[in-house]
Amino acid sequence: MAIEGSKEEAASGRIRLGMVGGGQGAFIGAVHRIAARIDDQYELVAGALSSEPARAKASAKDLGIADDRAYGSFEEMAKAEAARPDGIEAVAIVTPNHMHAPAAKAFLEAGIHVICDKPLTTTVAEAEELVALVKKTGKVFAVTHNYTGYPMIRQARAMVAAGELGTIRLIQAEYPQDWLTERAEASGSKQAEWRTDPKRSGAGGCIGDIGTHAYNLACFVSGLELDELLAQLTTFVEGRLLDDDVEILLRWKGGAKGMLWASQVAVGHENGLKLRVYGTKGGLEWTQADPNYLWFTKFGEPKQLLTRGGAGAWPEAARVTRVPGGHPEGYLEGFANIYTEAARAIRAARDGGTVGADVIYPSVEDGLVGMKFIEAAVKSSNAGNVWTKV
Amino acid sequence: MAIEGSKEEAASGRIRLGMVGGGQGAFIGAVHRIAARIDDQYELVAGALSSEPARAKASAKDLGIADDRAYGSFEEMAKAEAARPDGIEAVAIVTPNHMHAPAAKAFLEAGIHVICDKPLTTTVAEAEELVALVKKTGKVFAVTHNYTGYPMIRQARAMVAAGELGTIRLIQAEYPQDWLTERAEASGSKQAEWRTDPKRSGAGGCIGDIGTHAYNLACFVSGLELDELLAQLTTFVEGRLLDDDVEILLRWKGGAKGMLWASQVAVGHENGLKLRVYGTKGGLEWTQADPNYLWFTKFGEPKQLLTRGGAGAWPEAARVTRVPGGHPEGYLEGFANIYTEAARAIRAARDGGTVGADVIYPSVEDGLVGMKFIEAAVKSSNAGNVWTKV
Amino acid sequence: MAIEGSKEEAASGRIRLGMVGGGQGAFIGAVHRIAARIDDQYELVAGALSSEPARAKASAKDLGIADDRAYGSFEEMAKAEAARPDGIEAVAIVTPNHMHAPAAKAFLEAGIHVICDKPLTTTVAEAEELVALVKKTGKVFAVTHNYTGYPMIRQARAMVAAGELGTIRLIQAEYPQDWLTERAEASGSKQAEWRTDPKRSGAGGCIGDIGTHAYNLACFVSGLELDELLAQLTTFVEGRLLDDDVEILLRWKGGAKGMLWASQVAVGHENGLKLRVYGTKGGLEWTQADPNYLWFTKFGEPKQLLTRGGAGAWPEAARVTRVPGGHPEGYLEGFANIYTEAARAIRAARDGGTVGADVIYPSVEDGLVGMKFIEAAVKSSNAGNVWTKV
């Protein structure tokens, strides 16, 4: 079952990877590094790990990056690495949101593939620029909407596509958290600081940080495109600069409807991402905290509990699975699947090739779709909660 | 723990009860009868059980009602029973919605207490008339928003009132079902027929049948009053005359927000009523299918699973509980609690008294609140999903 | 769905019921009374509710029993009621265990049907005497192994009988509680006092109080007979006179094996009765705290969550079900099913008839099987944990 070590990949060597952001004290950088390691497809060899030069150097040393490849800025890194014969083939961008676009641009223009955290940028305009640049450069560009890497999410998507649910009528997506219930950004939490700061996060707070994840997942599984939305964004915590709760009505092209709720002040929820999809013939339910399970009901039949490695697993789940059923995989493995799928595309690109439809990772276009969602939600909310096209 | 058989109640004898509706083939009538029996507070002695005289008689015989108290119409019953020295003291109205108001009116005017199924009426105007009539007659009037009878819902309400959650910020209420996923009303289902028929149900389908339950529960537990709502009502099944899916944004007086979803086409849900309430200090979650549990999280502390009869049970739960923790109580016991609370009020009324604040049953005013909710939702939806005061 | 009010039953009137035990302060008496009421098959008209005459009278008054039918002893009651033209047809015996046999004997000899709490007696010899007496008198005798009344337990039994699990290999039964973790019998708990007193409970503590329930359920669902057992009974709480923890290895006739664990000192469990049955083709799991669910896995297929009123419900579940799927039924409804099944047998007996195989209630023979289990377990444990035939 394990995908690691398949012949063709090892034969061509690990992909040389750089990283922007993710220095000491960061959270998501470490996640990206583990994700890149799990299937042994990448080797981290360069970094501009912090905007503070001293911390950048120290962080690089911690990670075993050679001194001469520990850069003080991404601009420097893009330039230097592009010039090396053994320069990085791909870069992971794991900075706060406002740095995504400039960094991505620099590396694309230097001919380097990009794996970028979400949301893609801080504005739709930036995102569109990136889409154009990816098209122009032909580079691989993956956005780490990591939840699409979970095996049972792959299966859910495949089941919807195969018609197991009939015509989709309803999508209920939610992502409640509680870590910003109080004003953590005023108590020294770095994570809270930048995520509630419009300068670094963009116009959306909760909507950009987690609402966009829920939306991406809804799109991914349902295969639908959103037509319009009606959003109510709220800031519950006094003094906070961005929304910390998001309630949205959804209208999908083709007639499906739904709701999306994301919150950072819902006490009792850690990372409660949940997706429910209902069609004329069946319904699905999946929860991120228990990701190895997928509930499926065919109308008029008993409810089934499908498991990642069990009798009801589809090939689409099995191909991104490493251990037998009943042995849980988690967040890092799902994240690793995005990295490994991107690796397949990057390897294919080495020879000027591309990958088949079975290889799935969120693209720059998906990132743009996410940015349009954020902007439409902010616009709808500001306009008094009116229907707004995305 | 069992409340049955307490001295003062038995001393005064069972309450003589009549029933309107609930004849052969009905569903909710049998539920009301069991609920009335569980704590031995009532004796069913009269009925106008069907609008078809033959069926009314046959149904009465089945239930051991004497022939001379098996009536062909509620008007006849109200008149005859009021004239008997041993006439009914209370009537249970369990007809389709459109009959609630006329029947309730007849019995109130005849000086008979009323226990009425929900929604209270088919229009706000009728509901207001009933409120006025109850005020004028001074009779006990209970509406069977039965979910408020569940012990852990009583506890949830008490916890919110005691400030355990701090200031309430968010309420997420949902009630998904799937029994109307296909056009059951065209395939001989009596239950589906009248519930999708505007003549018998009123202007709301799903919103009136179950949306109103979810809303009532949200009000009951939170203690909040709704300010305005923005609703999207949908009819997914072709040919259906009323809504079968309801999505609503909520704004509560005082600043809390929330969402309400009710659906009759969400495949995989039987009676998935769920309520989640979040405040500045804590969060609660309760699900009707597993009603003996109440999840409670105090911000910054581990999540607790409170059980109906366990160490974390509050007196408000204990007083409506019959069996020890770990022995589940269910729908009928919750329903019975409404009947028994109403019985306490009816007994008190025998002597011209009233009951204390600990005795809780949904009142005619609560029924009116429900009707205003239905009408506002229909109005908001028809107006293009705009904020509408309730 | 509701079974109440079916014509033939009402036509013949409620069954006149008496009760022995169950006076003020008792627990299980109230449960029996509610169970008897739920389907309106019985009317409680006489009682010897306490061994203390004053309390017996007061308790009877509380329950609306006429003064002249409030007896000071079961002997008196059996004699007087047998002599009345409107005397009781059946008696519910809800005393501590040591009174079951003498009371049951008195009523059987008076020609009165018996519904008796479990365990049947305090010795196998007494139980055998009762079996003989039931045979001789031809009276209906039901033992309230109430868990067999749960709809999904009925279904589990039917599924096993229909071969859905193939040949049974393994049975895992457990019933953990924690209410005797400390020495409650020394702190004024009446329930704890008699249940830990060998004079009133018999030779088994935990084994008799709840181990026997788990065993009965295992037999009921599997349809198997036990061959031998090997038991380790432990008293963890110092000063306690009877076992408070029970661990047993089981060998069933035909080759199946299994384990049974019951405990009164397992902190965190309220009434954690659970049964798991595994065969060559499938497996089942059921938990009393969540009784409306039955987990079923066919080997090589996805796990199914069968629900009491859902698409996977069998007729055997449906016939003892009152409300639709998703509306939970609980302990009292399961208990009521035993009463109602017994009522069917009692009504049939009025005309000298008997009931069909679909009518199921634990019989005096089942009670004897339970007593043999208790005695064998005590014997095995005392002999140093050796295999002992039941």
Added chain:
Amino acid sequence: MAIEGSKEEAASGRIRLGMVGGGQGAFIGAVHRIAARIDDQYELVAGALSSEPARAKASAKDLGIADDRAYGSFEEMAKAEAARPDGIEAVAIVTPNHMHAPAAKAFLEAGIHVICDKPLTTTVAEAEELVALVKKTGKVFAVTHNYTGYPMIRQARAMVAAGELGTIRLIQAEYPQDWLTERAEASGSKQAEWRTDPKRSGAGGCIGDIGTHAYNLACFVSGLELDELLAQLTTFVEGRLLDDDVEILLRWKGGAKGMLWASQVAVGHENGLKLRVYGTKGGLEWTQADPNYLWFTKFGEPKQLLTRGGAGAWPEAARVTRVPGGHPEGYLEGFANIYTEAARAIRAARDGGTVGADVIYPSVEDGLVGMKFIEAAVKSSNAGNVWTKV
């Protein structure tokens, strides 16, 4: 939170690792490799990956191992690597059981640290020999009883040690699976073949493969030592050479009791390892399939659901945790924790040092304890299920 990249470790470079077994078609080898990579503590540089030379070479190539370090036998590898200046510092032994002892011996004698799969050997005698050899050589020796690497298991152990449960009374351990429900070893399953073959597995089938895991976990969390056991081992599937079901009564030193059940024929279970521990003051429950949760009940207080990264997490859990609460970690992360703890010991050994008590990995002594358990269980079962000292 992420432990990867801590300065002192990176400064000293990755540990050079070899592997015995784990070639193409194997399962557990890939797991070990991922586990070794997750925290970037190891680099796989040599291997004797298969007993078939051609497959050994091909497998090495797949994994990017240099040709001259792809060995045909472990003997050759131990010798050659010991002679290289850049030779492996540690070896992972992931063969069928019968090869563990000879391979471990060879590498220990060559001065190389060992990480060995479980069960340690096929006999107690071999295990004792290894214990002596480890003592003599002073090498690090870790046995991958990987479940001890789960964060909430670390916490459970810490809570017991801190007295949160009071004096331990009861331990219930179980590990049901269903993959050997039919005779998979006769249908071409390599995994089934060797695991049911006494020549490769030793005297125990189910008891050695998974019973020993459950037992190890019970010891690890409770901190108790077993005194004696009484076992019933069964082979349900005709033609199978080893036990496929295990039922054991346990007596722990100090008076605690318990049961252990492991099965490979329990339909519906994938890898259902579950541990429950009960003391005089509290109880714990943990399930491998949902490893991020730990249920904890303090006697007389509400049940708590402790989560890996939540408010109730202890430092012992936090130090082996990589991602925030609500983002699930799984089997591979738990396995990686064993590897990383061993890495800490190996790094310390580089300088002749040792690690503190906070660094925990199953030792060769733990492996011996496991072997004694297997032998005692087989002996007890063969002797007719009698108490047997371990």
